[in-house]
């Protein structure tokens with residue numbers, strides 16, 4: 001079945017504090033979006049890729065146009081762009097409507113997870129190919145996590161059962177489309193697409209994520225990403 005990838009890159013990047021959309025922030029001299037699109041292309045999983053961008057962003061539009069040209073020359077996926085929305089859910093929905101309708105598997109990926117290894121895309125896509133309607137990459141959590149209310153600890157969940165969730169998250173396209181048509185509107189606090197599946201009672205399978213799939217959110221994360229790229233030597 002044909003795989004499409006939605007790369008959501010329409011966030012404002014406020015926590016990074018650069019005053020520009022996060023996907024446009026440079027890391028090792030290239031935008032985070034370029035790194036993310038490189039990883040998608042290198043994974044070889046997709047026939048179509050949609051980058052969801054902040055409206056009226058000529059820099060990121062040019063990044064997508066360049067990636068699309070390179071993919072065309074190298075028999076890679078069809079890469080296009082679409083305007084994002086005010087929330088991540090709205091941006092994913094915009095990406096879904098821009099994907100070709102014959103795509104049967106959809107991977108949703110945060111551009112901010114710019115250094116995600118191509119193998120993670122392949123693991124997620126293979127698990128959906130294998131019949132799982134929803135698949136997420138996860139890693140164990142290093143910290144003890146507390147539930148806190150009004151400045152006081154309420155409880156401590158057993159750490160051995162906790163996982164941090166990454167992207168790309170993979171779905172049967174029909175399941176993701178109906179989730180976005182239905183429960184998304186009623187659940188404004190949705191932070192990832194698997195939450196929509198959980199709300200619908202669809203089982204969500206986990207596969208191994210990778211520490212390099214961390215989300216560039218703060219200046220410290222950006223420093224780590226710069227160091228990783230310097231070590232990689234590209």
Ligand code: C5P
Pocket residue numbers: 008009010011012022023052084085086087088091092109110111112113215217
């Ligand atoms: O804000 P957060 O870090 O959770 O965003 C995760 C991803 O979702 C980022 O890649 C960001 O660009 C994207 N996003 C989006 N549209 C929004 C908000 C976030 O595409 N309105």
